Amino acid sequence: MxxxxxxxxxxxxxxxxxxxxxxxxxxxxxxxxxxxxxxxxxxxxxxxxxxxxxxxxxxxxxxxxxxxxxxxxxxxxxxxxxxxxxxxxxxxxxxxxxxxxxxxxxxxxxxxxxxxxxxxxKEKPMEFGDKVDKTKCETCGRLLPEVNGVCALCTDRLAMLKRILGYMKPFKRKAIWMVAISLLFTVAELGPPFIMKHILDDVLGIESQVAAGDKLSLLYWLVGAFAAIRLLSYVLEIFRGRLSVWLGGQVTVAIRDDLYNNLVHLGLRFYNKRQVGSLISRVTNDAESMMYFLVDGVPYMLSNALLLIGILILLFMTSWELTLLVLIPVPLMIMGGWFFWGRLMRVFRTKYHRWGKLVGLTSEMLASVRVMKAFAQEKREMRRFDTNNEGVFRGDYESEKETFIFFGTLSMLTSTGLILVWYFGGMDIIEGTFTLGSLMMFISYLWMLYEPLQWFGELNTWSSRAMSGAEKIFEIIDTPIETDDQENPVAMPNIKGEVVFKDAFFAYEPGKPVLKDINLEVASGEMIGLVGKSGAGKSTLINLLCRFYDVDEGVLTIDGVNIKDISLEDLRSQIGMVLQESFFFSGTIAENIRYGRPKAPLEEIMTAARAANAHDFICAKPDGYDTQVGENGRELSGGERQRIAIARAIIHNPRILILDEATSSVDTHTEKLIQEAIANLIKGRTTFAIAHRLSTLRSADRLVVLDEGKMAEVGSHAELMKKKGHFYRMVETQHATTAILGVGGGKNDPNKEKKS
Incomplete structure (x- = not known):
């Protein structure tokens, strides 16, 4: 307005x-x-x-x-x-x-x-924040299939096809060759019916004008020409097929690259709203449906369009009256195709949505198989799978049912045209105005005409699958990266580690702030312990420091520079993390240690492992540093995983270090080894440590106590214990809990006898 x-x-x-x-x-x-x-x-x-x-x-x-x-x-x-x-x-x-x-x-x-x-x-500048989620189509007002999704009914399919074909630009020369070969193939395909006409009329026909002695020679030439044309068609089809497979594959590779590139760079907000299995389905199934369309659909669309034009010209030249009769079913076939287009799009979209859910469910089950077995929930998971599997069957059944209905209808319509040609063409032969060879040529061309029109239904199937997949793929490719570099990011190859939060607010969901009015100054090399109940905002503060999210209000600076202005590569290359459950990639121990520095030599890997108290147990393994860790490190114990994670952080040589429950869930001896490794790691680095076991934070320079997203207390361990505030009560509660857990409760427990 x-x-x-x-x-x-x-x-x-x-x-x-x-x-x-x-x-x-x-x-x-x-x-x-x-x-x-x-x-x-x-x-x-x-x-x-x-x-x-x-x-x-x-x-x-x-x-x-x-x-x-x-x-x-x-x-x-x-x-x-x-x-x-x-x-x-x-x-x-x-x-x-x-x-x-x-x-x-x-x-x-x-x-x-x-x-x-x-x-x-408050007379402050109005900032509307993040983009508002769309739940309705802005064009037609219909509900979207998912938040910020794409409205299938309003999708410009021609524009989407142009976008897909736009990926062929780097391969323009091969695309031109494919068009030329398709043109030659079309011309070759038009030859056999014409040769058949002359065989019937000039060689085998009773009323042939060719002398009897010349008929055998003419037959040789005509059959030879027929064979040469078929051989040429065979060779052209092979070259066209190879080109189409190569072009379709290259385009699919380029689209998958763009898709994967965006998935890698999208912020965590995007993944918080998506199921992993659904995203995997887009990279595999949806991209594959596009490839089939490019490999099969586009070449056939090109060659059959040329064939259609050539056949219509020859049919009109042969008999314009019969051609008009032949074209009577064509409008019905085209109208039926467009009618079924919408229905096919809907059923294929439903089918792929259900496939995505099934893949997601399977992925979730495989990732949590230990939990499932620990709670004996195999039957429940089978019931969930059966329900989703039945949904996939219904989607497959509906899509194939619609396809068969469409092809059956087309077959009936083509039969109508053929009946008309046989009747009226036969009458013309009886009346002597038409020859048998001309009628057979006409019928051959008629089948060739109806084939592209029938193929139009196949194109509907291919394109419906492809466009349904393309919608989902381009939706991700077009999703803006949430935390990206500014236009001219500040290069900071050597961060000192001074961190300042000033009046910082943050909420994962608007209206529900997780951090409120955070004001904290951290000097370079200082160790800060983050303390608070679950949900107090400790991990969120770390997420902001890594710039997985940006603050909604206030400022976060590193070395005096707004974190939004710092190059993401410079920032994250100088931040190291040791998490409670560190992720491990399939590969060797050495490959996992040098993940942050892929070119690190073995000597540096071993030095980092020694500092992390990991070298001895690695060498004790049969393959040493070449030991395969398995999927997500399942071949390693909890303590081994933590020490390798520390070695990975050491070799990364970060200026800012994050320890998130790095010593939890391990035995006392292993905890001591990990504590020694951490002591080696934090020297000279700005460190943020999260721990629920409060005694592990005694060595921190300062503790920051968070309560409901606000900073409740700040001070050293001794200062906060003297203050007898939030932190003191947490320590006392933890001591009381430890005492309660120390009570036996077994058959030899003396307390149990007293109670009885």
Missing amino acids: NDSMTYEEKMPDELAEKCRSSLRDGEKIHITAATDLSENLRFEERWLVVTDQRLLRLNPDSTNGISSVDLKDIKSASVEELVGAGRLNVEMGNEQVEFMQYTPSQRKKFAQIARSIDQLI
């Missing part, structure tokens, strides 16, 4: 005019947004308008239907989550006033709107 707009959803014209007429002089609109619930929690449309002076609520179904609140009367705005709904509240005086309701799908949008209203009230 105006240049001051922060967020705009397009209003219906009549409602927009009503809104404009209700504005005060000089009043500027910042936000227009629709909700899907009425004041009585009914599914009705309402509109929120935020101006620089007021909040307006508009009811499209009412004549007046406009209510408003002045911003000067509002202290703050907030969202409230209800069961199956949400509410935008405004604080007026000491009272919370309900202003607008919405369904859970609108939660993120209204959380950002509430934040923007607060910024407007």
Whole structure:
């Protein structure tokens, strides 16, 4: 509506005019947004308008239907989550006033709107934050198959086909060769029926004008020409097939590369909303369906289009009357093809969605097989699999059923054209206006004409599968990378490790902040212990430091530079992590240790392993540093995995080190070895350590106690114990818990006898 707009959803014209007429002089609109619930929690449309002076609520179904609140009367705005709904509240005086309701799908949008209203009230610059999730198609208004998904009905298939074919540009010369070969193949295919006409009329025909002595010679030439044309067609088809397979494969490789490249660089927010199996299905099944279309569909589309044109020209030259009869079923075939296109797209989309769920379920089961067996849930997992497997069967059945119906209909229509040709062509032969050879040539061309038209149905099948897969693939390729380098990132090859959080706020979901008003200055080489209950925000603070996410408000700087301005490669190449459950890649121990520095020599790998107290147990293994660790390190014990993870961090030589429960779930002897390895690792490095076992953080320079996302206390271990605040209570609780766990409870427990 105006240049001051922060967020705009397009209003219906009549409602927009009503809104404009209700504005005060000089009043500027910042936000227009629709909700899907009425004041009585009914599914009705309402509109929120935020101006620089007021909040307006508009009811499209009412004549007046406009209510408003002045911003000067509002202290703050907030969202409230209800069961199956949400509410935008405004604080007026000491009272919370309900202003607008919405369904859970609108939660993120209204959380950002509430934040923007607060910024407007406090006269701060309005920032709408992240892109709002789309649940409806902006063109047709239909619900999307998934959040931020693609509307299949509004997809420009021609544009998508052009985009797919655009990947052929690097192979333009081979593509031109394929077009030329297809043209020659088409010309060759048109020859045999013409030769057959002359054999029937000039050699075998009773009324032939050729002298009897010349017929045998003519037969030799005609049959020889027939054989030469078939041989030429055979050779051309081989070359065309090889070219199409090569081009289709190269295009698929390029698309898979783009897809994988984006998957690697997408932020964690993207993966938080996706199932791994579904993404694997896109890289495999969906990309494969596109490859089949390029290898089989595009070449046939090209050659059959040329064949169709050539046949129509020859048919009209032979008999325009019969040709018009032949074309009677064609409009019905084309209309049927377009009718079935939409149905095929829907059933194939459902089919691939169900395949994605089945792959995801299988991937999840294989990853959690130990948990499944520990809880004896094999039967339950089989029931889940059977349900999804049955869904895949229904999807396959529906898609194949629609395909057979389509081809059966086409077969019936082609039979109609053939019946008409035999009847009227036969009458012309009886009347002497048409020859048998001409009729047989006509019928041969007729079959060749109907074949491309029947193939149009096959093209529907190929293209439906390909476009359904392409939608999903390009949706990921087009997803913007959430945390990426700025236009001119600051190069920082030698980070010192000074970290400052200033007025930092962060929320995974708008309206639910996980970190609130974090102010922390960490000197280079200082060790900070992060303490707090589960969910207090410890891991989130680490995620911000690694820039897996960006702060919503406030600033995070490293060596005085805003983390958003630092080159991601420079930042992450100088951060090392040792996690509670470190991930291991399939390969050898040496390959896993030098993962951060792939070219590190064996001497440095061994030095890092010694510093991590890992060298001895590695050498004790039959293959030493060449020992295969198995999938995710399953061939190693917990303590061995942790020490290799520490060696991996040491050889990486980071300036900022993150230890997330690095000594949990190991025995006392192993913990001592790991503690010694960590002591070697943290020397001269800025370190952030998370540990629930509070005694392991005694050596930290300072402890930061987080409580419900806020910094509750900061100080050394001794200072916080003297203070007897949050940290002191946590230590006492942990000691009490340890004492309780120390009570036996077995048949020899003396306490048990006293109770009885």
